[in-house]
Amino acid sequence: MxxxxxxxxxxxxxxxxxxxxxxxxxxxxxSVLVLEKDRDIGMPVRCGEAISDKGLRYFHxxxxxxxxxxxxxxxxxxxxxxxxxxDLNDIGYILDRRIFDYDLAHMAxxxxxxxxxxxxxxxxxxxxxxxxxxxxxxxxxxxxxRAKFVIGADGVESRVGRxxxxxxxxxxxxxxxxxxxxxxxxxxxxxxxxxxxxxKWAPGGYLWVFPKGNNSANVGLGISGYYAKEGKSAQKFLDxxxxxxxxECSVLTTVAGGVPVDKxxxxxxxxxxxxxxxxxxxxxxxxxxxxSSGMMSGMAAAETAIELSHNKKEPxxxxxxxxEKKWTKLRGKKHEKYYRIKEAIFKFDDDDLNRIADGIAxxxxxxRSLLKLFSIAVAKKPSLLIDVVRLFTGL
Amino acid sequence: xxxxxxxxxxxxxxxxxxxxxxxxEVMESNIEIDDEICIxxxxxxxxxxxDVLSNVATEAV
Ligand SMILES: Cc1cc2nc3c(=O)[nH]c(=O)nc-3n(C[C@H](O)[C@H](O)[C@H](O)COP(=O)(O)OP(=O)(O)OC[C@H]3O[C@@H](n4cnc5c(N)ncnc54)[C@H](O)[C@@H]3O)c2cc1C
Ligand code: SF4
Ligand code: SF4
Numbered sequence: 001m002x003x004x005x006x007x008x009x010x011x012x013x014x015x016x017x018x019x020x021x022x023x024x025x026x027x028x029x030x031s032v033l034v035l036e037k038d039r040d041i042g043m044p045v046r047c048g049e050a051i052s053d054k055g056l057r058y059f060h061x062x063x064x065x066x067x068x069x070x071x072x073x074x075x076x077x078x079x080x081x082x083x084x085x086x087d088l089n090d091i092g093y094i095l096d097r098r099i100f101d102y103d104l105a106h107m108a109x110x111x112x113x114x115x116x117x118x119x120x121x122x123x124x125x126x127x128x129x130x131x132x133x134x135x136x137x138x139x140x141x142x143x144x145x146r147a148k149f150v151i152g153a154d155g156v157e158s159r160v161g162r163x164x165x166x167x168x169x170x171x172x173x174x175x176x177x178x179x180x181x182x183x184x185x186x187x188x189x190x191x192x193x194x195x196x197x198x199x200k201w202a203p204g205g206y207l208w209v210f211p212k213g214n215n216s217a218n219v220g221l222g223i224s225g226y227y228a229k230e231g232k233s234a235q236k237f238l239d240x241x242x243x244x245x246x247x248e249c250s251v252l253t254t255v256a257g258g259v260p261v262d263k264x265x266x267x268x269x270x271x272x273x274x275x276x277x278x279x280x281x282x283x284x285x286x287x288x289x290x291x292s293s294g295m296m297s298g299m300a301a302a303e304t305a306i307e308l309s310h311n312k313k314e315p316x317x318x319x320x321x322x323x324e325k326k327w328t329k330l331r332g333k334k335h336e337k338y339y340r341i342k343e344a345i346f347k348f349d350d351d352d353l354n355r356i357a358d359g360i361a362x363x364x365x366x367x368r369s370l371l372k373l374f375s376i377a378v379a380k381k382p383s384l385l386i387d388v389v390r391l392f393t394g395l
Numbered sequence: 396x397x398x399x400x401x402x403x404x405x406x407x408x409x410x411x412x413x414x415x416x417x418x419x420e421v422m423e424s425n426i427e428i429d430d431e432i433c434i435x436x437x438x439x440x441x442x443x444x445x446d447v448l449s450n451v452a453t454e455a456v
Contacts, residue, residue, distance in 0.1 A: 038423050046407055120422055157408020162417050170412045172438055177409060179444045225413065225442050234444035256444040258409025 002114050003143045007033045009305055010134055010147040012121045012160050014041045016291050017277025018153030019104040019115070020059065020298035021305075026111035028306035033145060034108065035119040035136065042101035046257030047291070048180060048210050048218050049095040050193065055292030056093065059299070066100045067093050068212040069190045078357030079198035079350035086368060092193065094210045094218070095291075119143075124150065124163045124273075130316075131164050131272030149305045149315050150273050153298065156258040158279035164270040168279065172225035176205050176259040176288060179234040180220025181242065183249040188217045196221075197353050201241055203227035204346060205288075216252070222259055222288060224346070261285040263339045264332045269320035274301045282331065286338035286345075293331050300326035396451050397428050397439060403447045410439035410448065 009025050011018040014036030022032045038044075049068070056062055071092040076084045105115050118139055125133035125144060133146035152160030161168035188194075194209035201207045204224025211217045219242065223234050234256070242249065262281040268274060276282070277294030284293055304323035305315075313319050324332075348356075360368065404426045411419045418432035419439060426447075428439075440448045 118423075122420075155408060157411040157421055159411065159417060169415055169417075172413055172441065175409065175413050175442055177442045177444045225438075229441045231441075233446045235446065254405075256405040256407040256409065258407060258412050258442065258444075260412060 002033055002116060003138070003145060005031075005033075005145070007031045007145065007147040008309060009033070009149040009151060010035065010145060011151040011153050012134060013153035013155055013158075013277070013279070014038075014101070014105055014115060014117070015153060015155055015277060015294065016101060016104055017279070017282070017294035017298040018151065019101070019108045020295040021151050021153060021276055021302045022108035022113040022115070022298075023104070023111050024299050024302035025305050026108060026113040028302065030302075030305060030309060032108070032113040033147070034105070034113055034115040035121055035134065036115070036117045037120040039117055040098075040102075041105040041115070041117060042098040044255050045097045045253070046178075046180070046255045047097055048208050048220055049097050049212075050208075050210050050289065051093055051095055051291050053091045053093065055289075056095075058292065059295055062093065063103065066095050066103070068096050069094045069210075071191055071193050071211075073192045075192050075194045076357065077194070077196045078353050079200060080354045080357070082354065082357040082361050084357050084360045085192075085365065088193075094212055096212075097291075121154070121160070124160065126164075126272075129271055131270060134160075148272070148309070151298075151301060152273065152275040152279045153277050155278045156260055158275065160273070161265075161270075161275045161279060164273040166265065166267055166270055166273075166275065168265060168275070168281075170258075170260045170262055170281070172229065173204075174260060174262040174285075175225045176222030176261055177225060177228045177234045178205075178220060178222040178257045178259055179238050180218055180253075180255055180257070181238065181251045182212065182216060182218050182253040183242070183246060183251055184214070184216035185248065185250045186215055186217060186246050188215065196241070198350050199227075200350070202237060207238075207241060219246070222261075226346075259283055259288045259290065261288055261339075261342060263336055264327065268297075268324050268327065269317055271317050272315050274304070274320055274323055276301045280327075282327070282335075284331075284338055285335055286342045293335075296330050297327055300330060396430055396435070397433060398449050398451050399426055399428065400447050400449070403445065405445060405447075407444070409442050409444060413438045413442050 008030035121136040196207040202221040205222035207221035283290035418429040
């Protein structure tokens with residue numbers, strides 16, 4: 001039984017970041033235990049499920065079972081309901097994360113990792129300031145398991161980092177308070193990401209309609225904690241939108257969720273501990289997309305664990321710094337730039353957004369090259385349009 | 396003191412992420428707040444997407 005064993009790595013959390021770590025580390029010859037508190041890997045799905053082809057292919061060839069729809073266009077709706085459409089440079093997908101996350105865990109298991117559900121972690125074992133295992137509860141029985149590396153892949157609700165002395169609290173303004181309903185019985189084009197931008201729909205965030213085929217879609221929104229403070233919750237915003245846009249829809253799922261749209265943690269590691277995915281704030285702060293970046297951090301952390309093990313080096317903070325370096329190179333640096341753009345966009349009011357949308361709408365679609373948009377941007381409102389264009393072409 | 400409304404919680408953990416003193420525990424289908432540690436900052440109340448939490452002291456004013 002896994003409770004009696006010792007492992008090279010223990011991963012807390014069976015989301016895409018944790019299971020990607022597990023797959024890569026197991027393939028590299030390390031013994032890995034993944035502990036997930038919920039009954040099922042992949043459920044509930046607190047996610048719009050959008051991913052770019054490039055982001056997915058970095059790890060896996062798209063399996064048709066994961067793909068609910070293939071996206072090649074984007075539609076933006078401005079506060080004054082002006083609609084602007086673009087073709088995407090890179091195609092995107094709406095995944096079925098129930099199957100996708102499950103398969104990622106399965107692949108990790110195929111490589112030799114042990115994955116356990118219903119295993120809730122409630123503390124760390126720390127010897128001489130070195131994290132060397134976890135404590136928890138499995139089906140009502142307490143357990144303690146030890147490992148050389150502990151990986152906090154416990155998502156937005158992460159506490160593993162805090163237990164290990166890392167500062168992982170998300171600032172209110174950098175947390176998107178999110179809600180999503182999967183609705184059906186609606187008219188929706190199956191090849192388009194739709195975004196609604198306005199303080200009236202989703203202040204400090206955006207509202208999305210992501211088609212899932214068969215007249216259904218993930219409709220959700222995130223509002224910045226900065227605006228959530230004013231007392232109107234994400235749920236109220238979404239209910240108003242649905243009442244206006246899809247009053248007759250059926251609601252098949254409802255989930256709440258938080259998205260940390262922050263720069264990556266300055267310090268992602270402690271002695272014996274690495275944080276990956278949402279737990280380390282690896283979400284793209286501009287788009288709120290965290291699936292592929294979370295997987296990338298899991299991969300980078302696994303490579304570090306493999307290297308240290310092969311070279312017989314201790315998992316000290318100083319040695320684990322190699323993971324932070326890899327991440328900074330892969331995505332961290334870019335995310336700092338995206339964070340600055342997010343901050344700029346945050347200042348847009350509805351008039352700015354209307355002006356930008358009207359500016360773009362006035363250009364014939366076939367002429368909407370990035371260069372052309374760039375020149376409109378300079379003519380209209382220099383900094384703003386550039387940021388918006390970047391925002392939606394960089395998805 | 397933070398009050399948790401009946402069985403409304405979705406266990407999404409968004410409140411845990413913003414709590415400055417780590418006094419919220421969200422399990423698969425249970426949420427607990429340690430009143431002894433809570434500093435009544437209300438951040439969890441603001442961020443909860445579905446209005447599960449309220450501060451009874453603030454409400455009373
Ligand atoms: C409403 C919403 C919409 C989103 N839309 C998109 C989108 O369209 N595209 C995109 O790319 N990203 C999107 N995201 C972000 C994306 O869902 C996350 O970035 C991604 O799931 C992060 O992966 P992860 O593995 O780090 O964490 P998670 O997927 O959150 O996994 C963490 C796991 O850890 C488990 N866990 C937590 N604590 C413990 C514990 N103590 N013991 C054991 N297990 C524990 C949890 O149960 C969970 O299964 C969205 C997020 C939200 C909330
Ligand atoms: S009021 Fe503040 S300290 Fe208390 S539980 Fe909420 S976030 Fe934590
Ligand atoms: S943010 Fe709200 S719904 Fe989510 S866990 Fe906290 S109280 Fe529950």
